[in-house]
Structure formats: C-alpha cells, structure tokens
Amino acid sequence: MNVKIRNKNLLYAIFCLILLVSCQATKPTLQSKLINETPSSVVFSPDGRLIAAGVWGGVRVWNLTLESFKDYPAKVRNETPVHVSFSPDGTKVAAGIWGAVRVWKLNSTDFTDYPNKVRNDTAARVYFSPDGKWIAAGVFGAVRVWNLDGGAFKDYPLKIINETPGVLAISPDGKVIATGTFGGVMKWDIVPF
Numbered sequence: 001m002n003v004k005i006r007n008k009n010l011l012y013a014i015f016c017l018i019l020l021v022s023c024q025a026t027k028p029t030l031q032s033k034l035i036n037e038t039p040s041s042v043v044f045s046p047d048g049r050l051i052a053a054g055v056w057g058g059v060r061v062w063n064l065t066l067e068s069f070k071d072y073p074a075k076v077r078n079e080t081p082v083h084v085s086f087s088p089d090g091t092k093v094a095a096g097i098w099g100a101v102r103v104w105k106l107n108s109t110d111f112t113d114y115p116n117k118v119r120n121d122t123a124a125r126v127y128f129s130p131d132g133k134w135i136a137a138g139v140f141g142a143v144r145v146w147n148l149d150g151g152a153f154k155d156y157p158l159k160i161i162n163e164t165p166g167v168l169a170i171s172p173d174g175k176v177i178a179t180g181t182f183g184g185v186m187k188w189d190i191v192p193f
Helices: 002-025
Strands: 040-044 050-055 058-063 068-073 084-086 092-097 100-105 111-115 126-128 134-139 142-147 153-157 168-170 176-181 184-189
Touching: 040 084, 050 084, 058 092, 084 126, 092 126, 100 134, 134 168, 142 176
Parallel strands: none
Antiparallel strands: 040 050, 050 058, 058 068, 084 092, 092 100, 100 111, 126 134, 134 142, 142 153, 168 176, 176 184
16 A cells, blocks of 8 residues: 555656656746736737737737847736737837727837727727828727827727727728628728828
C-alpha cells in the first residue's frame, strides 16, 4: 500500500514538472496585465514597430524595438476592449469602450471620447478612415462616423433600427462605407464633414 502511494506521488511530481517546463517553453513574449487573460484584437501598427491589444482595463501597446509597453486606460476599470485599431499614421489607437469610442494619442495621456447613440452601448469594432480624419463604428441601429477634429458625427441608419453592426468596411478611397445587416450588405456614400 505504501509503495502504491509513493508511486502515485512520483507520477504526480513528474506530471507537474512536465507541465511546468512546457508552460515555461510556451510563455508569451509580450505579457498582458493579468496572468490568466487572453488579450483581444492583436494588431500591428502601420510601420510594424508596435503591437496593440485590448487587455483588462484598456489597451496595451508594446514597442517591439524597446521591448516596453504603455497602457491606455478605458473608462471602466474592468472592461476589455474587443477591437483595437491604429490610425493610418500610427500616432493614435482607438477602441470601443463603455458608452463611447475612445481615441488615445500614443506616448501621452491624451484621449478623446466620441459618444455612442446609447449611453451603455459599446462599439465592438472601430475603424479609421484611410486618411485618418474620421473613425467609424457600429452603434445601436446605425453606423456612426465621427470627425476626429471636433467630434461632429453622422449616423448611417440600418434597415432594422435595433440592430448593431459588428463589422464594417471602408473603401480604399474613404468615400464609401459598408456593413453586413439583416438580409445582406448596406453601403453608403460618406458625406464629407
């Protein structure tokens, strides 16, 4: 009986050692805030020197050259932005947060919130225009486009008013926006601000 217990303990110790070694071998090179979290929406900056991801409490941006990171906080401490997007010039990062789309200026504490239609709504995905002058996101019943200079916005309504678009597409020239909606795809010509 005593030999069986020792053998079980030995097997357990070997199993734990193998698990520990394998975990160390596959340890992420860029750590998130919490040891047990999986970052959302990993994206490279246009120049490839930065990586951003939604993490617990905001957006973390890693500088691959310096092997450092900076955190950009969300409005609510325990929210994790679902989708992160870099501006075309790589100077800003944006994500949907509770009640708004937040655009952070990189390497500073400056940010601007662009409000959603519904106060407790969170945009799943945020997209910069090709020229970086406006952003777009799906909000309750529409695609909302905000001018980054001043915050003016225009809503492009959906066929079903209580639908919230999950994904968008912006044409390469920035003149047309499209989204999947009930029954197909809707597209609109962007009205300049």
